[in-house]
Amino acid sequence: MDRRATTIIPLALLAGVSLAVLLAGQSLAELDRAWWIEYLPLIVFLIAALMGGRMNHSRITFLALVGLFTFLAAGSGGTTEPVQRATALAAGLAVCVYTLLCAHWRERGLVTEPGVLRLLLVVGPMAVLWGLVATRPATLVVLLPRFFAAPLFGRLLPLPWPVLLGALAVGALLTARLPRHPLETPVLPVAMAAMLLGLGMTSPRFVGWGAGGDMAVRLAAGRVACSLFMGVAALVLLLASLEHSYGSAYLDELTGLPGRRALEQRLSALGSRFAVAMVDIDHFKRVNDRYGHAVGDQALRFIAGHLRDIKGGNAYRYGGEEFAVVLPRRGERDALGVMEDIRGRIAEGVFHLRANGRPAAAAEPPTGSPTEGIPLTVSVGIAAVARGELTPEEALDEADRALYRAKELGRNRTVRRSELKEDEPSLG
Known part of the structure; x- marks a missing residue:
């Protein structure tokens, strides 16, 4: 899934539901009896939790369970304002704490000892909170002082x-601190915000319900709005789970580029006019031998960062220090311009080693200064297909032959298939 889509979709869902709630106001009460208002968020939270567990992404599971119990507590909070405020305070703080924990917990799985302990840490308190709200709401009101349950902005956003x-x-x-991951910003903040907004909507004092009207109507509208926002949180977590499963299957973990499986699928969908390129880092073994494999990994990410910027095409990690580039509907001249631009920018740039980029227990320390810059260059082979005369797989082999020729000619250059002689061997 495209990273931009992972960013835009959660924000668009939250903004769309927020606008719909404000525009609809008390008319939302008409949906109060629809079955999906009560059950759909629960179903989606459960699906997200199960999928996260199945894909060994326990943090999605934990946060989905937090959302599920938060939704149950919000629906069991009764109609009195003290109970509603106490529920919003307890559940809202729980959402904030668990969101922060899930963001910074390292992945340890579900069926491991740390995973089971975390599951108990999540399910235990949230189940107790739901039980208190459902069976002893007065106890919850007594336990939480009114001072802490008071809303900051009154009717505008009635959250403690x-x-x-x-x-x-x-x-x-x-x-500021969350590392790049399928649960990266904005997935976690949007899920947290949607849950909290859902809690706030249960208040009959919310400005969107108007100052007048029947109390029962305002409460019904609040229940519907709560379900809508909780549904957004559930969908966002489900999106994160799908992103994680896609990344596990199709993305190269080191570089973040699509891998061989994604390349094979892309090749099978090409038309009769396209170009492919093979890219190889020059003297990559020397980088590994001199600086260590951890620095070699940094170099791979550096090259992948340049290839990711290709316009009108897609780059893939092919294996080792090799990358493949697919340029749909491009001729040889266009492909040459694109790849020469990338090759030139890589050659003109300097790869700077990161002082903290190596693991503490690395097998071989680098012999160079960890902050020095080293030049990196790439060799490129291009094969263009104009009228379907080659299959995509055959074109990739031809690009491989052109890459081999670029290496023979001294590296740091681009060779086209049209420049090859028939008897030149393949790199493999």
């Missing part, structure tokens, strides 16, 4: 002020 401050703090931490 500690929840709002906690959400802002967690959001800032996620934005």
Whole structure:
């Protein structure tokens, strides 16, 4: 799944539902009896939790379970304002805390000892909270002082002020520190915000329900809005789970580029006019031998970063220090211009080693300074197909032959298939 889609879809879902709730107001109460209002968020939360567990992504499972219990608690909070505020305070703080934990926990699986302990840490308190709200709401009101349950912005956003401050703090931490991952920004912040907005919508004082009207109508509209926002949170987590499963199957973990399986699928969908290129890092073995494999990994990511910027095409990690590029509907001249631009930018740039880029227990220390810059170049082979005279697989072999020729000619250059002689061997 495209990274931009992973960023845009959660934000669009949250913005769309927010706008719909504000525009609909009390008319949302008409949907209160629809079965999906009550059950759909639960179903999607369960699917996200199960998929996260199946794909060994326990953090999705944990946060989906937090959302499930939060939705159950919000629906069991009764109609009195003290109970609603106490529920929003307890559940809202739990959402903030668990979001932060899930963001910074390292993946340890579900069926391991750490995984089971974390599962108990999530399910235990959330189940107790749901039980208190459903059976002893008065106890919850007594346990939580009214001062902490008071909303910060009154009718505008009727959430207790500690929840709002906690959400802002967690959001800032996620934005500043969260590493790139399928659960990266904005998936976690949007899921957290949607859950908290769902809790806030249960208040009959929300400005969107108007100052007048029947109390039962405002409460019904609040239940519907709560379900809609909780549904957004569930869908966002499901999206993160799908992104993780896609990445596990199709993305190269080291470079973040699509891998061989994704390349094979892309080749099978090409038309009769296209170009492919093979890219190989020059003297990559020397980099590994001198600086260590950890620095070699940095070099692979450096080259992948340049290839990711190709316009009108897609780059793939082919294996080792080799990459493949697919350029649909491109002729040889266009493909040459694209690949020469990339090759030139790589040659003109300098790859700077990161001082903290190597693991503490690396097998071989680098002999060069960890902050020095080293030049990297690539050799490129191009094969263009104009009228379906070659299959995509055959074109890839021809690009491989052209790459071999570029190596023979001294590296740091691009060779086209049209420049080859018939008897020149393949690199393999």
